[in-house]
Amino acid sequence: MDTGTVSKNVIKVREDKAPLCFHCSQIKDDQKTFELDGGQSAKWIADNQFSEEDLRGRIEPWLTSLFQSEHLSLLLGSGLTSSIQFAATGNSGNGMGNPELKTYYKDQIVKKATESAIQMGRGSKPNIEDYIRVMNELLRGLNIVGDEANYNELKAETEMLIGAFADNISAIENAIASATEGKRNSAFNKLVLFLMSFASRTGTRDRLNIFTTNYDRLIEAGSDIAGLRLIDRFVGALTPIFRSSRMDIDMHYNPPGIRGEPRYLEGVARYTKLHGSIDWVNCNNIIRRIGLPFGAKNIEPFLKVASINADASKIMIYPNASKDKETAEYPYVELFRDFAAALCRPNSTLVTYGYSFGDDHINRIIRDMLTIPSTHLVVIAYDDPAGRIEKIFNEWGRFNQISLIIGKDIASLDALVDYYLPKPAIDRTTIRMADLLRQRYDQPSKPSKKGGDFEE
Template identity: 25%
Template sequence: MTTSSSDSQGLFIVGGVVKSRMTDGDQQVLQDYLSNLLQVHNLVILIGSGASFHLGSPHTRGLATDAVKNLIISAGSTMEPTDEDLLRVLNPNNDGDLEKLLNGLQLAVALSSQMALDSITLGEGSTAQSFSVDDIEGLRKKIGAALAFACRLPGEPGSIDPDYRNDPLRAHRNFISRVVRNRRANLPRPRIFTTNYDLVIESALDQLGYPYIDGFSGTVDRRLNLSYYGLDFHRVDTTSQQALARADSALYLHKIHGSLNWKAATEIEATTGVESLEVHQVTEEAASKGERVLIYPTTAKEGDTLAYPYSDLMRMLGDSVQQDDTAIISVGYGFADPHINRILLRSLAMNPALNVLVVDPYAVLEDSDMITAAKNDDIVGTTLSEAGFTSKSTAIAALATGTDARIAVLTGDFGKFTEFANLMPDPGLSSGQVPPSAVVGLIESLEATLTRSISITGNDDD
């Protein structure tokens, strides 16, 4: 459930020093920081699964065996007796982690293949049991399909935060529109990189009416063509076709771990006969019937990023954060992916013109400590350790307690994506600008009014 702003707790930390307790009076400190950050020359937004928790995004850790079974059944698969036996062996403490389960199944298949075995024994002593490679691989595919199915967001109404059931994408629209409208027209387009499979960002962009480039070319047959990231949108004179100005509100979207509507196919080029891997953008249903282009959460995911198209997308992330006057806003990303962390940390080491804002609600302090810290008037201007608090053993906590003034962390309730979206400066309040979707809504409203008027008068000659 979303916490009301008046009850929310939070800390804004820069270079290891608490700059604001995020009370109503102190929020201006963060607002001023964001206003400056959004005007950097090169803006990179990194969005992780935490930005979708209010929409029912699945939790993958601490799952009882029954919860894993329910995920599989919900995705339309059946649980065979062998599947239940495998889960019992791989999840003996009944607190499963989907990443570890997928790892275990993947390693069992790899070991069987290496030893040229048709089956392998798992467990020890009286609980040891033999499983065929086909059974192991079958459960691995079922869990993968269940994870993909659970990432079809927004989820069922009961899984969505009550404040967002009537309008699930409101927070994403607020966040994206404020990012775009805060930037001056002469600055490069914002670039959104996301590890999420879901189509929430695309749906929010569609609702806003914002044009975006996602690396795909074509209309009927949409194929990944990374050269499209070198294109842009411009307004043109309809007669001369001369470019007049850059189109408003456009941005770039990079899905670095794949997407629910990406499908891979090996194809042979008609004229040369050369075989190549193509990535198509299709419906979610069509993608589920083929080879989805997704990096699943296993220990093999870092190796997976070396393959096409992930390697090219990761290279684009690396290039983006190496530019002069660059800022990264990381929202909902827990720094659990070494291949992404390596890019970010090396960029901090090599690019003195890089600033990073990490937004996360829970990774820095325990809940009880956060409540105490947020009520401490004297904490502003000190470090957490100086104020007597012990931070968690997380990557984000390490960033929050470091002394690099280029790194800022927003944590506590205000670190939730829904809260942070509302904290973003809203230039529309002062400039009178409105997003394209609002203009479309106005036109539709006027058309509806005109239609009703014609219907009442019965006269359409005017």
């Protein structure tokens, strides 16, 4: 697979033996015509050219089938937030540059943060999460050796950095919430259609599991608009508390005229934020979710309340760690246990969107899932600039269990909700009509004149 082409469009679905790279060769009357890159061919493509409708007929039925697997999970990365932010504001930048450190150990911190970025395949430019992770590790070391002066200096600088990071996340929310009404509504409509395409599952199927590495509350906001009920580990009304003892709580209803047979309530999903959230706060070793409005410009006032009274260092946002340390600490051990339990079981499908496969601890669980023959991974990504998806696809070797939908022409949020994702509704009439049409008009295969082979 070579995603280094100009278009960076890649598809591998259904019986495709290998990924196909293609580009948009023509746009006429808002309809795109695609062409395979040189040296490639496929049985379903004539003369190396195909239309959006051809591509839709290839992708949408395949995703519809996979989305009705016995177990379905959705892993969302920062690409989803960037897509919605761009749709609402025309900009997807987060505005966070490299911090100007003043601590005595600033050179060592920069060096280790750079090494972390290189190890994760992001080049030699560390992001804010790399700095926070390294500074947290250094704080532990200074505390162990008893270097109180440097510890206090670094602790104050780390708190300021975490506070700025949390405020930046909230600023992204604020930019989306304060966008012009037309663009904001359009962006949230796309988000609702996207989420409901996955959440629209029949009552005989297991609940959709939504996992995210994001710290923002965009998924929660979209679910509120869509009327999608999210079940997580928090219990309570005013300041919910994270509970390790959560059992398989669900929502049922009693159909009229039927007694003793409760059924699943539609529009419910299980929700897990693997790296924490800007509204999670550690209060005396109890994880609480505070009432932080979506798009609040400043988090600090919401921390200074009687029952919380915390500073930025108590916000439970845990950046990537190359040594998997977050998976061994509370509450992250519980969250990753949920992730592994949801994925690693038979007849399970995982769909990733906007996730760049830069977290080794997450990738390991996904790879373990693929050791079960009846599982399937669908990777949907706007691009693959670092080549991590290509590398993982080739290294893991589970080609028949992996589908790829990569590129701006097929994996943008607009293209997905308009063409390629299943209809976001449990429409039994449409399903019944499709069954009737197939039974009435589909012709059985006819034996060929050559003998035992069959032709359509």
